[in-house]
């Protein structure tokens with residue numbers, strides 16, 4: 359999955375290049391030898407990053423929307439004995455006291471740590487990331503400041519939020535909350551209790567990997583993997599709060615000041631989606647970056663296509679390269695599946711793939727040239743149009759190779 363280079367020198371060419379360099383050094387310039395270096399194209403992928411950086415995160419509520427609220431939190435020592443609770447105020451209108459959703463997407467290494475906090479006493483809350491195009495989603499890391507929820511679900515959309523489907527359910531008890539099996543007992547189950555314990559009361563993590571079994575063995579550019587990896591939106595529904603077990607020991611604090619969700623980090627790891635045909639991406643048209651305090655780079659969505667491919671996600675062949683059907687690169691074998699150029703004798707700017715021509719050629723060449731110019735015709739612009747004759751004195755690829763018959 360971490361194939362980076364689109365092009366690689368084969369070991370053979372590296373060795374011969376080295377031999378040539380050594381030889382020319384010895385020859386001290388009296389012998390000129392030319393090294394022809396063959397490049398072999400390889401499947402490649404743009405770098406991974408946090409998709410939440412430079413984009414807006416949305417939540418239903420935020421702490422202290424209408425006025426200043428008091429809240430308290432518990433933390434515990436490593437041996438799970440409770441520390442004294444800490445209380446503070448929040449107010450969304452006062453920068454120093456505000457805990458907006460954007461605080462989940464700033465740098466993980468910022469000190470003091472920043473966080474988003476929900477309003478008090480709510481059970482259901484949504485954290486959502488909307489992307490401007492399709493991206494590859496590989497994993498999610500959440501670090502909670504409050505105790506982790508007793509029940510939550512991670513969902514993705516591939517159609518800009520029209521439809522959603524669950525990636526994973528998280529619950530202290532999968533059967534009670536969702537009537538699902540727990541992957542702690544049943545490998546590969548859709549629910550897990552792994553990230554829902556009450557301890558730690560602060561700093562608990564939730565981790566999800568899209569390519570965990572049964573998908574980890576699959577080529578990341580295959581249709582099956584893409585169906586799992588592609589997203590335009592991601593959301594986490596927090597469904598049920600869980601209180602810190604320390605709470606029972608201290609009855610002075612009102613329970614509602616403890617009842618909130620708080621999250622330090624919401625890290626959506628992923629990359630631009632290029633079918634294995636690009637190692638670099640630029641901003642999608644119309645994309646407006648949210649001001650970010652993070653030094654980390656924004657992951658952009660428009661591929662700079664290689665392998666003679668084109669389109670925002672390198673999802674088709676470039677205009678003159680449709681001699682074979684388009685294919686995604688193969689992330690497992692590293693095969694680039696480069697788009698092949700049509701043979702149009704320099705008389706056309708584009709071609710299209712034709713299945714009949716492909717089958718007739720014995721699956722070798724299916725390109726049909728479009729709009730043959732320079733008075734040529736044929737599926738390869740390989741002959742002069744009626745009323746024109748071929749001038750044999752000049753190459754056929756020349757623009758005046760077909761002359762008008764007088």
Ligand SMILES: [Ca+2]
Pocket residue numbers: 461462463464465466471472473622623
């Ligand atoms: Ca933060």
